Every structure is written in structure tokens, then in C-alpha cells.
Amino acid sequence: xxxxxxxxxxxxxxxxxxxxxxxxxxxxxxxxxxxxxxxxxxxxxxxxxxxxxxxxxxxxxxxxxxxxxxxxxxxxxxxxxxxxxxxxxxxxxxxxxxxxxxxxxxxxxxxxxxxxxxxxxxxxxxxxxxxx
Amino acid sequence: xxxxxxxxxxxxxxxxxxxxxxxxxxxxxxxxxxxxxxxxxxxxxxxxxxxxxxxxxxxxxxxxxxxxxxxxxxxxxxxxxxxxxxxxxxxxxxxxxxxxxxxxxxxxxxxxxxxxxxxxxxxxxxxxxxxxxxxxxxxxxxxxxxxxxxxxxxxxxxxxxxxxxxxxxxxxxxxxxxxxxxxxxxxxxxxxxxxxxxxxxxxxxxxxxxxxxxxxxxxxxxxxxxxxxxxxxxxxxxxxxxxxxxxxxxxxxxxxxxxxxxxxxxxxxxxxxxxxxxxxxxxxxxxxxxxxxxxxxxxxxxxxxxxxxxxxxxxxxxxxxxxxxxxxxxxxxxxxxxxxxxxxxxxxxxxxxxxxxxxxxxxxxxxxxxxxxxxxxxxxxxxxxxxxxxxxxxxxxxxxxxxxxxxxxxxxxxxxxxxxxxxxxxxxxxxxxxxxxxxxxxxxxxxxxxxxxxxxxxxxxxxxxxxxxxxxxxxxxxxxxxxxxxxxxxxxxxxxxxxx
Amino acid sequence: xxxxxxxxxxxxxxxxxxxxxxxxxxxxxxxxxxxxxxxxxxxxxxxxxxxxxxxxxxxxxxxxxxxxxxxxxxxxxxxxxxxxxxxxxxxxxxxxxxxxxxxxxxxxxxxxxxxxxxxxxxxxxxxxxxxxxxxxxxxxxxxxxxxxxxx
Numbered sequence: 181x182x183x184x185x186x187x188x189x190x191x192x193x194x195x196x197x198x199x200x201x202x203x204x205x206x207x208x209x210x211x212x213x214x215x216x217x218x219x220x221x222x223x224x225x226x227x228x229x230x231x232x233x234x235x236x237x238x239x240x241x242x243x244x245x246x247x248x249x250x251x252x253x254x255x256x257x258x259x260x261x262x263x264x265x266x267x268x269x270x271x272x273x274x275x276x277x278x279x280x281x282x283x284x285x286x287x288x289x290x291x292x293x294x295x296x297x298x299x300x301x302x303x304x305x306x307x308x309x310x311x312x
Numbered sequence: 313x314x315x316x317x318x319x320x321x322x323x324x325x326x327x328x329x330x331x332x333x334x335x336x337x338x339x340x341x342x343x344x345x346x347x348x349x350x351x352x353x354x355x356x357x358x359x360x361x362x363x364x365x366x367x368x369x370x371x372x373x374x375x376x377x378x379x380x381x382x383x384x385x386x387x388x389x390x391x392x393x394x395x396x397x398x399x400x401x402x403x404x405x406x407x408x409x410x411x412x413x414x415x416x417x418x419x420x421x422x423x424x425x426x427x428x429x430x431x432x433x434x435x436x437x438x439x440x441x442x443x444x445x446x447x448x449x450x451x452x453x454x455x456x457x458x459x460x461x462x463x464x465x466x467x468x469x470x471x472x473x474x475x476x477x478x479x480x481x482x483x484x485x486x487x488x489x490x491x492x493x494x495x496x497x498x499x500x501x502x503x504x505x506x507x508x509x510x511x512x513x514x515x516x517x518x519x520x521x522x523x524x525x526x527x528x529x530x531x532x533x534x535x536x537x538x539x540x541x542x543x544x545x546x547x548x549x550x551x552x553x554x555x556x557x558x559x560x561x562x563x564x565x566x567x568x569x570x571x572x573x574x575x576x577x578x579x580x581x582x583x584x585x586x587x588x589x590x591x592x593x594x595x596x597x598x599x600x601x602x603x604x605x606x607x608x609x610x611x612x613x614x615x616x617x618x619x620x621x622x623x624x625x626x627x628x629x630x631x632x633x634x635x636x637x638x639x640x641x642x643x644x645x646x647x648x649x650x651x652x653x654x655x656x657x658x659x660x661x662x663x664x665x666x667x668x669x670x671x672x673x674x675x676x677x678x679x680x681x682x683x684x685x686x687x688x689x690x691x692x693x694x695x696x697x698x699x700x701x702x703x704x705x706x707x708x709x710x711x712x713x714x715x716x717x718x719x720x721x722x723x724x725x726x727x728x729x730x731x732x733x734x735x736x737x738x739x740x741x742x743x744x745x746x747x748x749x750x751x752x753x754x755x756x757x758x759x760x761x762x763x764x765x766x767x768x769x770x771x772x773x774x775x776x777x778x779x780x781x782x783x784x785x786x787x788x789x790x791x792x793x794x795x796x797x798x799x800x801x802x803x804x805x806x807x808x809x810x811x812x
Numbered sequence: 813x814x815x816x817x818x819x820x821x822x823x824x825x826x827x828x829x830x831x832x833x834x835x836x837x838x839x840x841x842x843x844x845x846x847x848x849x850x851x852x853x854x855x856x857x858x859x860x861x862x863x864x865x866x867x868x869x870x871x872x873x874x875x876x877x878x879x880x881x882x883x884x885x886x887x888x889x890x891x892x893x894x895x896x897x898x899x900x901x902x903x904x905x906x907x908x909x910x911x912x913x914x915x916x917x918x919x920x921x922x923x924x925x926x927x928x929x930x931x932x933x934x935x936x937x938x939x940x941x942x943x944x945x946x947x948x949x950x951x952x953x954x955x956x957x958x959x960x961x962x963x
Contacts, residue, residue: 205481218484225488229495243847264498267448269852271491273941274455280948281462282480287955288466288473301474320908328895331888338884378910 190231197224209298211289215282222275226268233261315361319374319387319443322358322397326351326436330429337425345412348428352405352435359397359439366394367802373445381445382505388445392648392807396442396571399655402788403563404435407659410781411556413774414666418554419467427467434460434560438568447494447580448504450572451487454536457568458483461561465553475548482545486535489528496525497580509580517585526590529576537569539629540603547622555666558618562625563659567651570632574647577636578809587639597637601731603630608738612745617675618665620742621658624701627735628654634728635716641812643719648804650712653792657700657709660785664694667774667782683750686772689779691750693786698743700789703736708793826868833861841938845927851934855941862946871954880950883943890940894933901929909933 185192201224204217235257242259286296293301314321329351333344365372366389374387389397408431415427437457444450462483466476498504500521501512516522531542538546550558577586587593607627614620632654635647667690668683669675684691700707703714713736720728773779792799837857844850866874898909906913911929912922920928 202485205485211477214481218481222484222488225491225495228492232495232499241848269850270448270452273852274452274487277459278455278480278484280952281459282477283952285462285466285473285477285480287952289477291955292470292473305471305474317902317908320902324895324898324908328892331891335885335888338881375907376909378907378912 191228194224194228194231197221197227211286211296211298214298215279215286218282219275219279222271222278226271226275229264229268229271233264235260315365316374318358318361318365319372319389320376322355322362322401322443323436323440325354325358326432326439330432330436333425333429333432337429341421341424344425344428348432349405349408351432352401352408355435355439356398356401356405359394359401362389363394363398363803366391382503382508385449386445386505386507387443388507389443390807391803392571392574393442395648395652395803395807396568397439399652400435400438400442400564400568403655403659404438404560406781406784407556407560407563407663408435410559410663410666410778413778414555414670417670418469423467427464430460430463431557431560434464438564441568442571445506446504447497447506447509451491451494454490454572455487457565458487458536461557461565464557465549465561468553468557470552471548472552475545475552479545479549482535482542486532486542489532489535491532493525493527493529493532496521496528500525506575506580510582513580513585514582517589523590526576526581526585526592530573530592533569533573533576537566537573537629538626539633540599540606540626543603543626543629546626547619550622550625551616551619555662555669559659559662559666562621562662563655566625566629567632567655570629570636570647570651573633574636583639583809583811593637593639596633597725597728600630600634600637601728603627604634604731604735605738608735608742611742612738615677617668617677617746618662620677620746621661621665624661624739624742625658627739628658628701630735631713631716631732634732635719638719638723638725638728639812640719640722641808642715642722644808644812645800645804646712646715646717646719648807649708649715649796649800652799653700653708653712653789656785656788656792657697660693660697660782660789661701663778663782663785664690664697667778670774670778671772677746677749680746680749681754686770687774688771689773690782693782694750695747696786697789698747700793702740702743706790706793708789708796711793711796822868826864830861830864833864834858837861837938837942841934842931844934845930851937852941854934855938856945858938858942859945859949862942863949866949866953871950874946874950878946880947883947883950886939886943887947888940890936890938890943893936893939897929897932897936 198221201217201219201221205214205221208214208217237257239258239260242262244254289301290296293304295301295304329347333347336347337344362372370390372387372389373381374389375381376385376387378384411431415424419427434457437453437460440453441450441457444453462476462480465479466473494504497509497513500516500519501509503509503512513522535542550562553561577583577592604627607623607625607630611620611623611627614623628650632647632650635643635645635650637643665675668680668687671687672679672683696707700709703709705711713732717729717732720726720732834857837854837860839854840849840857841851841854842849844854862874862878865877897911897914900917901910901913902908904913904916909929911926913925914929915922915925918925918928
């Protein structure tokens with residue numbers, strides 16, 4: 181049982197991070213804190229993907245040392261898997277764009293309601309509601 | 313030669329034009345609309361070309377970058393794909409033509425070039441989601457479509473930024489769950505290509521990681537598709553958005569989400585897994601019944617026409633998933649036919665709502681008196697589409713519900729068939745409420761109560777550039793109804809998984 | 813609304829550092845295919861240089877060096893470089909983004925042509941990312957009211 185936890189410690193850490201981010205997204209009423217929770221959630225997934233790229237037996241980063249000008253095939257078992265790293269580049273870009281859009285939306289909301297607390301905003305909406 | 317390159321052209325052309333709109337829009341506003349329509353027309357023609365090729369020669373495999381799959385990204389178009397490509401590009405084009413007048417009234421002049429750029433990107437991303445054969449590429453295009461939708465929805469009326477923010481939070485959860493699911497599949501198999509995964513996974517069906525991947529994928533797609541318990545973002549977001557945006561996303565985003573669900577359940581994981589090993593079809597079926605009843609009942613309670621249509625949309629998604637969950641040939645045919653019909657019906661209903669909003673400035677049903685005199689053509693279109701949603705022949709809605717009920721009876725699930733009939737009756741109540749307010753005069757006692765004036769109302773229709781798209785959609789609804797048999801025998805018959 | 817920071821140490825240091833940051837950003841873009849780096853990372857570093865001007869000085873100073881109109885242009889220019897590389901491959905007979913076909917116009921063999929194809933799309937990505945990052949930052953700090961700020 182104990183080696184089940186210790187051997188897979190990276191998965192446990194990322195599950196913990198994901199749950200913290202998820203709780204912030206649904207449990208907090210401040211819009212900026214929700215956005216931060218979303219960021220933590222996305223970064224936990226990105227780190228999780230990056231951690232699965234490593235291999236047993238001391239795999240090193242995928243850069244061939246001192247190979248300028250020499251062309252010989254690299255041995256794949258010595259270097260870690262670069263594909264998850266490349267996939268996560270895309271996921272980081274997506275995360276940045278979503279954060280940018282969400283921040284712009286928060287600025288628009290603040291200008292309209294002068295608060296970023298969700299319960300206060302709903303109260304203002306209820307008092308000024310008109311069926312269009 | 314050009315016909316071979318259609319799968320790339322359908323995506324690249326709108327992408328380049330969207331960025332040209334960005335540059336041109338800095339100086340001149342007028343060309344932006346025409347450039348956007350050019351891009352969407354090229355996409356529509358490419359989609360028709362792809363459908364033609366698929367019907368005559370079979371599945372298309374297009375290797376992006378010339379790399380062999382599974383090392384490279386591959387675009388795979390079979391019959392199901394090709395049909396949805398035509399639907400999405402057609403609805404995008406028609407709603408784009410409609411948007412010229414309606415957008416001028418709803419958003420400020422300075423933002424119109426950016427609107428058309430983001431609209432073109434949204435259509436491009438949905439087309440890309442449909443055409444790709446790689447699971448991670450689908451995630452990227454899903455996020456592009458979602459980001460474009462967040463931005464477009466936030467341009468709407470008063471409550472729009474908050475509704476869009478809620479959509480951001482929930483949509484990101486959905487996309488992250490999809491990403492987690494793809495990650496688990498990658499850990500288990502080492503591949504991201506859909507066809508390759510369907511070869512490698514059968515040996516791993518007993519492993520917990522693959523089961524967890526399946527669960528994450530299902531939940532993520534259900535959030536994006538607004539399937540019953542996870543639909544909460546939809547009513548607010550689609551109600552407060554500009555009318556053209558609501559019409560397009562209501563007609564297409566949920567349907568492309570349903571397509572992704574079919575791909576995950578029956579192409580990546582074999583039908584044996586989805587039906588027998590993990591009885592997810594039972595769960596989906598009962599949740600779909602809840603979605604249908606919930607959507608129709610809550611639609612009766614609404615006073616705002618657009619919000620009512622959003623709840624009907626939730627019920628329609630329930631129909632499609634019901635057809636998938638009965639897992640036989642009839643039901644699946646009904647589901648795919650319903651994807652086709654529902655895109656047209658929902659787009660037309662939202663376009664009509666936008667036209668009513670454009671003319672009389674309100675969407676409250678109680679203000680709809682004398683509307684049949686003021687806007688006769690618009691209300692006629694609304695009535696025909698309402699008959700189609702209820703399911704009356706010869707409109708297309710009847711045929712898809714017919715196949716769904718036959719499928720439910722074939723699978724001996726009597727509860728599903730009864731629920732289908734009940735929800736059709738409930739939607740009849742919903743639409744008759746609106747039709748009564750618009751068409752029938754109040755009784756003499758009610759008139760005396762209101763003051764007893766009998767006013768003459770002049771006809772004041774919306775401009776032609778908004779009326780023609782509405783009537784193209786209505787003509788589509790009637791044509792699809794009359795030609796249902798031909799559509800099924802040429803396209804849909806081959807889109808059903810072979811083991812049904 | 814954006815106060816100018818009048819601190820001589822910060823301003824002098826930033827003036828000295830910014831060219832080196834930009835040079836490092838170009839290095840990261842150029843080495844993307846062979847070592848850690850690439851379009852997105854290099855573009856972010858280039859954008860960081862402009863944002864450093866904005867933080868150390870003033871919005872007006874940053875706009876003198878990269879005006880909003882040019883920013884919008886670079887936005888789309890990078891995407892055009894990317895799309896044009898793919899389009900050339902289409903016109904030369906291959907599939908979209910099939911860089912091997914570029915060997916027909918560049919004086920190298922097919923393997924080296926893939927190398928150059930990837931390099932050109934990385935340049936395109938770097939330019940676009942730089943423009944977008946700067947524009948996101950400027951939009952957020954001015955609250956969208958660019959035109960009134962630059963008066």
C-alpha cells in the first residue's frame with residue numbers, strides 16, 4: 181500500500197493541485213479567485229503531462245551534447261519523450277489565451293457593476309431586471 | 313487536383329481571410345462583411361466537394377504535412393463527417409448573410425470588423441473539429457471555437473459579460489477534462505491518432521486507466537454539448553448574445569459536440585466497449601429522458617422567447633443522445649438525421665427571434681399582440697419551424713422523431729418511446745403559447761378589460777437581407793423533410809457503425 | 813491613468829538590458845527545432861522586452877517604439893508567414909505543410925528543406941505571439957481605452 185502511494189507521488193501531487201483549483205472555481209464567489217482557480221487547474225494538467233514524459237533508468241533531456249557537425253542516430257532510450265512537452269506548449273498557449281479573454285470579461289463586468297463579487301452582481305441584476 | 317486538397321482548403325482559407333479582415337478592418341469597415349462571406353462560401357463549396365467525393369469514392373484520408381499516420385496529423389472524412397461539414401458551413405454562411413443588418417443594430421460600429429474576423433474563425437474552428445482525425449488536434453480546435461464563442465457572446469446585451477464568464481469557467485473545465493482523457497489514452501497506448509487508438513485499445517479494455525480516460529472524455533464532451541445536468545451555462549449565454557451569434561452557435565456547437573461524442577464512443581472505443589463492457593448507453597438514455605422532459609417543462613415557464621428556445625435546445629440535445637443510446641440501426645439513423653434537422657430548426661428559430669427583436673425591440677411574449685399583421689412573413693416562418701420541432705409531417709422534424717421512436721421500440725425500451733411522445737406534446741404546448749399570442753385576437757371581454765381600442769396595425773417587415781436567410785432555412789426544413797429517404801439511403805446509411 | 817515611474821536606476825538598467833533581452837528572444841526562436849525553444853517561447857521573451865519598457869517608463873514611450881497600428885499588423889503578419897509557407901507547399905504539388913516539396917525552390921535537398929520549413933513557421937509564430945502578448949497587456953492595463961490614453 182505504501183509503495184502504491186510513494187511510487188506514484190507525481191500523480192498524487194497533481195491530483196491535489198487539480199482539486200485545489202477545482203474547489204476555487206466552484207467554491208469562491210469572487211470572479212478573480214475563480215479565474216485563479218481555473219489557472220491552477222490548467223497548470224496542474226500541464227505539469228501532469230510533462231511528468232509522464234520521463235523514463236526509468238535516468239533519461240536525460242533530449243539534447244545531444246557535442247553533436248554539432250556529427251550526424252549519428254541518437255539512442256531513444258537515453259532521452260526522455262519530447263512529445264508531451266510539445267503538446268503542452270499548445271496547452272500553455274490555450275491557457276494564456278483563455279486567461280486573457282477572462283480578464284477582459286472581468287474588466288467589462290467591473291465597469292458595469294462596480295464589483296467583482298458574484299453574489300453582489302446577482303443582487304444588482306435582480307433589482308434591475310427587465311424582461312427584454 | 314484541387315479536389316484532393318479540399319480538406320485543407322476548407323480550414324486554411326477562412327483562417328487567412330480572418331486575419332486579412334483584421335488588417336483591412338483597421339481602415340475600412342465595409343469590406344469586412346464581404347471578405348467574411350467570401351471565405352464562408354469557399355468553405356461551403358469545399359464541403360460540398362468533400363461530400364461528393366465521399367459519396368462516390370469512400371473515406372478520404374488526407375495527410376497533413378505528408379507525414380504517415382500515426383506520426384503525423386491526419387484528416388479523415390467519412391460519411392458522418394462530410395454531412396456535418398456541409399451543415400456547419402451552410403448554417404455559417406446563411407447566418408453570416410443575416411448578420412449584416414442585425415449586427416449593425418446590436419453592437420457598436422467600431423467592433424464590427426473584429427466581429428467578422430472572430431465569426432470567421434469560429435466557423436473555421438468548428439469545421440476543423442469535424443474534419444480532424446487526431447485526438448489532440450481536436451482539443452486545440454475545440455478551444456479555438458470556445459474562445460471565439462466566449463468573445464462573440466460577450467458582445468451582446470446587458471447581462472452578456474457575466475454569462476460569458478460563466479461559460480468561460482465551465483467550458484474550460486470541460487476542455488481540461490477532455491485533455492485529461494486524451495492524456496490517459498496517450499499514457500496507455502502512446503498514440504494520439506483516432507484510427508490508431510481504435511486498433512491499440514481493445515487489448516487494454518480491462519485497465520483502469522482506459523476506463524478513467526473514457527469517463528473524463530464523456531464528462532468533458534457532455535459539458536461542451538450542454539447535456540442535461542451540465543447544461544447550466546447555456547440559457548444565460550445564448551440568451552444575452554447578439555442574435556446572429558445565438559443563431560449560429562445554437563445551430564452548430566451542440567451538434568458538433570454530439571458528433572465528437574459519437575466519435576469517442578464508436579470510433580476510438582469500439583461499440584462493444586460502449587454498449588456491453590461499460591453500460592454507458594443505459595446511463596445516457598435515462599439522462600437523455602431527463603434532459604428532454606426538463607427542457608420542455610422549463611421552456612413552458614419562460615416569458616422571454618429566446619430563453620424559451622434555449623431550453624428547447626437542451627431538450628433537442630436530449631433527443632440526439634437518446635438516439636445514440638438505443639444503439640441500434642434505426643435509433644442511430646434517427647440521431648444523425650436529428651443532428652441535420654435540428655441545426656436547421658434551431659438556427660431558423662433564433663433568426664426569427666432576432667428579426668422580432670430588430671423590429672419591435674422586445675422578446676417578451678406578452679408583447680406579441682398583432683404580430684401576425686405586423687410581420688406576417690416572419691411569423692409564418694416561425695409557425696412552420698414550430699410545427700417541425702413538434703414533429704408534424706411533411707416537415708423534417710417528423711422524420712427524425714419517427715426514426716427515434718422506431719429505434720426505441722426496436723430496443724424494447726418502452727420508457728424512451730413514451731418520453732419522446734410526451735416531450736413532443738410538451739413542445740407543442742410551448743410553441744402554441746407563442747403562436748396564440750401572435751395570431752389570435754383576445755376575446756371581447758379581455759378587449760373591453762384593456763380599454764376596448766381596436767387599432768389597425770400596418771405591416772412593417774424586416775429588411776430583405778434578413779428575411780431571405782430565414783426563408784432559405786424554412787425551405788431547407790421542408791426540403792429535408794421531403795427528401796429524408798434519399799438522404800438516409802445515400803449518406804446516413806453508411807455513417808452508422810457497421811456492427812449495428 | 814498610467815503614472816510615469818521616475819526612478820533613474822530602474823530606467824537606466826532597463827535601457828541597458830532590453831536589447832540583450834531581445835537578442836536572447838531571437839536566439840530562442842532560431843534554435844527551436846534543435847534545442848529548447850521555438851516560436852512561442854521566443855515570442856514571449858520578445859514581448860517581455862516591450863512590456864519592460866512599459867513597466868519602467870510609460871505607455872507613451874512604449875507606443876513610440878511599437879505603435880498600436882504596427883502591433884495590429886504584426887499580429888496578422890506572423891500568421892501570414894505561417895500560412896504562406898504551407899500554401900507554397902500546396903502549390904508545389906504536396907499536401908498542406910509538406911515541407912519536402914520546398915526543395916524545388918530552395919537550393920537544398922528534401923531533408924534540409926523540412927528544416928527550413930519548420931524554421932520559417934517558427935518565425936511566423938514568434939512574430940504573432942510577440943504582437944499578441946503586447947496587445948493583451950496594453951488592453952488590460954488601459955481597460956480597452958487605448959485611443960483615449962494616447963492623447
